[in-house]
Amino acid sequence: MVDPHPREPGEDASEPVDEYTEEVLSVVERIPPGRVMSYGDIAEYVGRGGPRQVGSVMSRWGGAVPWWRVVRSDGRPAEGHLVRARSHYAAEATPMRPSGDRVDMREARWDGGSGA
Template sequence: MPEQGDFARRILACVESIPPGRVMTYGDVAEYAGTRSPRVVGNVLAADGGTVPWHRVLRHDGSLAPHLIDEQRQRLLSEGVRFVGTKVDLARFRWDGISG
């Protein structure tokens, strides 16, 4: 299963590269890492145990992980990320994987 390990490394490298104060969706990370499955991204992050800034990865609509909502929200707020209601303002804080 070498390609699974390669996918995991690419996913973790992508998440590690998201600058503080910026976010990506699970789908963004999947596309960046070369897979079509946002679910794979979630599984890799869950298995990782928090060595990368997981809190910068959101659902497609900017909502937070329900089981981590308080911690994720606090971490994002501390980095300057702002919300519109309960969702991150993706138009303003979404990272394209290139620019700073």
């Protein structure tokens, strides 16, 4: 079986991806450009785990999916990734707060529905 989530350099290709990880990564892959979900939103959508479990998945496997579309509940990207995330947000016209360091969650949050 071909792994649908290729690993980034440094990730252990021999480690199997479990069902929860697959579900989380699948949700992240479906977030439309210019939209975001919080770690907690994804856990709620998947129906199990919590923000920390989603964060753990993203920390280990998120390099192969649009990781910048997963943010903290206040709209901040993962620690240490603001500069890289900003370039993606600009390219995708993601709504930002006036400060420019957080996504505007009221405008950019995606609920997992078919409409962007």
